[in-house]
Amino acid sequence: MSIDLEKVTKKYGNRIVLDNISLSVAHGELVVLLGPSGSGKSTLLSSIAGFIKPDSGAIRFNGNDVSGTPPNQRAIGMVFQDQSLWPHMTVEEHLLFVLRAQKIEKNEAKKKAGELLEILELSKFAKQFPSSLSGGEAQRVALGRALIKKPDILLLDEPLGQLDRVLREKMLQLIASLHKKFGTTTLFVTHDYEEAFKLADRIAVIINGQVVQVASPYEVYNHPGSGRVAQLTGEVDLLDGEVCAPRKVKTFLGVMETSNELSGKQIKVCLRPADVEVEETCDGNALIIGSSLSGGHWQLSVRIDSHIVKVLTEKYYPTGVKVNCKPNKPVWVING
Ligand code: ADP
Numbered sequence: 412m413s414i415d416l417e418k419v420t421k422k423y424g425n426r427i428v429l430d431n432i433s434l435s436v437a438h439g440e441l442v443v444l445l446g447p448s449g450s451g452k453s454t455l456l457s458s459i460a461g462f463i464k465p466d467s468g469a470i471r472f473n474g475n476d477v478s479g480t481p482p483n484q485r486a487i488g489m490v491f492q493d494q495s496l497w498p499h500m501t502v503e504e505h506l507l508f509v510l511r512a513q514k515i516e517k518n519e520a521k522k523k524a525g526e527l528l529e530i531l532e533l534s535k536f537a538k539q540f541p542s543s544l545s546g547g548e549a550q551r552v553a554l555g556r557a558l559i560k561k562p563d564i565l566l567l568d569e570p571l572g573q574l575d576r577v578l579r580e581k582m583l584q585l586i587a588s589l590h591k592k593f594g595t596t597t598l599f600v601t602h603d604y605e606e607a608f609k610l611a612d613r614i615a616v617i618i619n620g621q622v623v624q625v626a627s628p629y630e631v632y633n634h635p636g637s638g639r640v641a642q643l644t645g646e647v648d649l650l651d652g653e654v655c656a657p658r659k660v661k662t663f664l665g666v667m668e669t670s671n672e673l674s675g676k677q678i679k680v681c682l683r684p685a686d687v688e689v690e691e692t693c694d695g696n697a698l699i700i701g702s703s704l705s706g707g708h709w710q711l712s713v714r715i716d717s718h719i720v721k722v723l724t725e726k727y728y729p730t731g732v733k734v735n736c737k738p739n740k741p742v743w744v745i746n747g
């Protein structure tokens with residue numbers, strides 16, 4: 412089922428929380444809504460689910476306006492930010508309860524619940540209550556409760572926020588595989604760009620209640636629409652630059668490519684750590700002032716004149732020597 416948002420606006424008092432949001436999610440697509448805390452992500456999901464009524468604008472499923480449709484008739488499965496499992500129900504009862512509300516016959520419901528518990532690796536917890544589950548298990552129950560009625564639309568509000576890295580990775584893989592299996596139109600909310608890059612067909616970036624860019628993960632990372640989008644989608648330094656020729660911009664690191672055509676224009680240049688090359692030497696144009704390991708590479712903070720930028724080393728230098736990134740060590744930073 413497709414979702415179309417057209418100029419959706421929501422205010423609390425004078426505060427505009429959703430500001431004229433237009434966004435389309437195609438049938439079967441997985442769109443990640445990426446934005447900082449307080450940007451309006453949960454409000455938008457709750458509006459789509461029907462728990463919040465926008466002040467103006469339209470929400471359409473498969474082209475049909477749903478403003479008059481109550482939440483329980485919207486064929487939506489939702490996982491809330493705080494899970495909100497029912498403390499007095501076992502894992503299995505969480506699923507059976509939803510099926511009972513759908514008037515599914517008892518044996519059939521048992522069978523369906525059993526199948527989904529199997530897929531979610533929850534079978535052995537079927538008779539346990541939420542208080543006895545780990546964070547990852549509880550999150551899988553919340554996901555199961557959203558999926559059991561085979562919703563047309565799945566809304567996931569920061570579902571992995573409470574989990575450690577290993578569990579988060581596992582859950583991301585599970586969500587991706589469930590999406591492949593069921594093909595449910597999905598809107599996944601997060602503030603974490605790594606989650607967004609791992610899952611999304613497309614990313615919609617929301618800032619201050621406005622959807623400011625909608626594009627593929629590759630596009631959002633490599634061609635962010637603004638400095639703020641660049642910061643939200645990965646490590647970046649914003650350099651002052653002046654367009655010196657069509658598609659060329661001059662920064663303190665030298666001349667770089669830009670999509671900007673207008674000579675003389677002052678612009679901000681988004682420099683990702685991997686955009687420059689760094690070489691170990693006994694002299695150099697930069698001094699290391701800090702370092703951290705990042706996915707097998709070293710991410711260095713280096714000072715060049717009065718500027719500080721982040722750079723990513725090759726895993727090994729061509730000689731095979733592992734980078735030696737002590738503070739105050741000189742290196743060459745080259746505009747790559
Ligand atoms: P996010 O999920 O992106 O963190 P929310 O959608 O929860 O953001 O909230 C967006 C903004 O709207 C926040 O500043 C929040 O304080 C405000 N807000 C949310 N719900 C209400 C409400 N019921 N009354 C007043 N302000 C609210």
Ligand code: MG
Nearest residue numbers: 452453454492
């Ligand atoms: Mg939220």
